[in-house]
Amino acid sequence: MPREIKMPKLSDTMEEGTLNVWRKREGERIQKGDVLLEVETDKADMEFEAYMSGTLEKILVQAGVTVPVGTPIAIVRLESDSDADLQAFLASREVAAGGAPATAAPAVAMGRAAPAAVRPAVSAPGPAPLAPVAASAPPLAAPIFSSAPLPPSAAKLPFFLPDPNRVRATPRARLLAQERGVDLSEIAGSGPDGAVLVPDVERYLEALETQAEPLLHGDVAVTPVAQRIADELHIDLSRVKGTGPGGRITKRDLRDHLEREARGGSARELALFGDEVKLSQKRKFLIRNMVESKRTAPHFYLSMEVDAEPLGALRERLKAEGKRITYTHMIVKACALALEGMPEANATYREDRILRFSRINIGVAVDVQDELVAPVLKSCQGRDLEDLALALDALIAKARERKLTPGDYSDGTFTVSNLGMFGVDRFYAILTPPQSMVLSVGALRSEPVADGDRVRVGRRISFGLGVDHRVLDGVKAAQFLAEVKRLLEAPEVLLARSAAHGD
């Protein structure tokens, strides 16, 4: 039987690993002990050695890719494998991976009514190489399920489906079993108190190897012990995913399957959910941050309307001068000026104190191909509008090319978020810790405004300000927002060159 190699688990805390480099190529012969590949996790690199000899038949995960622990990364063809073995194995993998629709049809054939011929001989003690397994068979007494094929509850899984993590085994045996995808609970241990030893695992693997197993297309691979239990409990094996050697269904898989069923999730849930979307590390980090922010920072929100006509006029004038200045540039500049004048607002709460930031670093939220990033414009204090605009454009271009480094999005002290271009009139973004304010910019709207006794069409933008109440009270926050409004409505001030800037 060909073998699957899986992303090894190097640590309890390891969830995924990066396949650094393949030391062997597809089709290359490998000897037991050869270094096959290198895996990287955190600050550790492991050279992963072949535990069998054969041919590296297929590489499933390429170098440089990060996958969860346990993901099959390659298929090794053993010397004893015929072409038919390989084809059958690949076919069975496809079946296993095919999901519900693909397996629906063969399900009938693979239930308890499956023809005996395609099933490895089990109950009959016939081919005896499975000695260690056979030894553990007797406890499969009938009484428990003599009544009917009841779906067992999670709390009362059949006693012969032990938690594989509780099986006594030496660390080396456990390790070997883990590496080879063997369910320890299927092995009768020969050590003290029935502990499983390395030779036990090896014997078991050898037995599996020689197990007569005509794997026809549509058949499921299953270990003898698991087959027997499935028969007794009338478990439809086509609905169980095998994780054992060669994708075999093991006792552990049955246990997991029954637990899932018992949790009631199974059928209905499967119908409810569609695809699963893996989250990037960045996304996970963002989620943690946002949850933590909402939970720990008491947010309050203010909103104000800004007359955008002077801003529009200024923009047009600068455009005529050949300067490409956007509303965002001007808003960022106004925020920087307002923060300069109100250092108590450029601060954070930390363990019963308020720490004021020494610089004004403004993050600007940008959507890059469905990913939210907020590159940070550093040291905005004293920088003139054009300088800020250039720097911000460069940052955003970098973001769009996905070339931001951690330094580019760290150390923000204030954030501006803009959904105006998506037609949102007004909203309130969540604070990014450790910042205490976030300005949410809505769409530029044309609307009727009272102008003395007459109504005319004016241009308006709504601003929403989210504030951490631990740092600022309502009055202070209102003063800040009013200052931003004042600056934007008399935007000539934004053009003033700061004395601090030198030239």
Add this chain to the structure above:
Amino acid sequence: METERDGSELWVEWLGRVPYREALELQAKRVEALRAGSGPECLLLLEHPPVLTLGRSGDASHVREPGAALEAAGIELHRVSRGGDVTYHGPGQLVGYLILDLSRRGEPDVGRFLRAIEASLIEALGQLGLPAHTRAGRTGVFAGRLLGEPLLGEPRPFAASPAELPRKIASIGVGLRGWVTWHGFALNVTTDLAAFGAIVPCGLHDVAMTSLAAELGAKAPADLDACAREAVGAAFSRRFGASCA
């Protein structure tokens, strides 16, 4: 060469100044010997002549100085087959290479191993009079007590001023062949910290490098390098020696 050997204690050797390549070969030999059952588990303590090493995931742009400038400064640049980014080694930095068989210590676990290295270093630093800490998600050891935890306890890159940057005193990176380890840690004792100016250490833009001498200031004993060797050797011997009986 001083060599300690005492029953169940870890074999600790001080090798003096060893060129990077040479140390690499020596490690490979020790790893093979341990795997073949003909050699002991050991901690090799040494220091390197000035060298920059760039791991596989290393970004060449994290080397700030051009090649010619490095050459002029007598600094070699090695690309090595380990994980991690760029690291500087040089005189005054205590490098420890740990050749251990993790499967001899219950269920092997790389994460636990890394945490044990950090704990040993913190213990040694404590004996030398410097409190130190680790940061979640950032393998390595940082000087000082962790008082103002970042707001979320996450490794948030955040500092209002360079003075608030985490000060990294020891870098860690290990390799595994099977479950036998190699590589280890680099602790800055009297390292010339200016040398780190040439790189962005470990690809971390928001970390400042520090050394034991810089942290202790006037409190540092005259023979700080020797004291550090002793404390580190003892701490690792205690933590990794007893369990390999």
